[in-house]
Amino acid sequence: MFMLRVTCEIRPTEDKDKVVKAVTNLFNLSKIEIIEDYPYNKLVGESDKIESLVKLHRLLRQERILDAFRNVLLNNKAGNTTEFKLNKQSAYVGRATLVTLDSESPLGPIVVRIVSDKIDEVIDWLAPKTVGGHPTQERSVPKV
Numbered sequence: 537m538f539m540l541r542v543t544c545e546i547r548p549t550e551d552k553d554k555v556v557k558a559v560t561n562l563f564n565l566s567k568i569e570i571i572e573d574y575p576y577n578k579l580v581g582e583s584d585k586i587e588s589l590v591k592l593h594r595l596l597r598q599e600r601i602l603d604a605f606r607n608v609l610l611n612n613k614a615g616n617t618t619e620f621k622l623n624k625q626s627a628y629v630g631r632a633t634l635v636t637l638d639s640e641s642p643l644g645p646i647v648v649r650i651v652s653d654k655i656d657e658v659i660d661w662l663a664p665k666t667v668g669g670h671p672t673q674e675r676s677v678p679k680v
Contacts, residue, residue, distance in 0.1 A: 537652060537653045537680065538584055538586050538650075538651070538652045538654075539582070539583075539584055539649075539650070539651040539652070540563065540582065540583045540584075540588050540648070540650055540651075541580070541581070541582050541648075541651075542559055542563055542565065542580070542581040542582070542646060542647070542648050542649075543578060543579065543580050543581075543646075543647045543649075544558075544559065544578070544624055544644055544645065544646040544647065545577070545578055545579075545643075545644040546570065546576060546577040546578065546579055547576055547643050547644065549643075550643060552570060552577070552579075554628060555579055555624065556579065557628060558624050558625075558628040558646065559579060559581055559627065559646060561591070561628065561629075561630045562592050562595065562622065562630075563581065563589065563592060563648075564583065564585075564587065564588045564590065565581035565583045565588055566582065566583045566584065566585065566588070567581065567582045567583070568580070568581040569581075586658065586661075586677055586678060586680050589650075589662060590677075592632060592662070593661070595630070595631070595632040596632060596662070599631065600669055601632065601634070602663050602666050602671065603666055603669065604634060605620075605632075605634065605662075605663040606659065606664070606665070608620045608634055609659045609662070609663055610659065613655060613659070615655075616651055616652060616653055616655045617649060617650065618649075618650050618659065619647065619648065619649045619650070620634060620647075620648050621635040621636075621638070621641070621645035621646065621647050621648070622634060622641075622646040622648065623640065623641045623646075624641055624643050624644060624646050625641070625642075625643065652678075652680050653680070654678055657678040657680070658678055658680065660675055661676070661677060661678050
């Protein structure tokens, strides 16, 4: 079992299409909807396929942020779930920048939740242990 859920606010000053682009630069989602809400509309995207994380998997290696990303995934793990936040403006230009505090992303962060009965395997595939910044072992995409 695997479920990816991506959410973010769409502020009144933002172009909805640009917010969608920011999210789709990092994830291949099977479903994206805009929910009209107060005070901000929200983008909600979902996928039940682990392959939806392939773009992020590639970016983590390009940007050499595997160690930081792994730490966040493990520290935020609770049961079969992990969660992290990404900067929306960075995502728009195809970069994966972690956000610790919401204030680090002035237009609000992209909140990502991964649920899997094999969450440890998902984390080990997405952000494996490293030595000197290089993965000690690249794993194939887990069968979830």
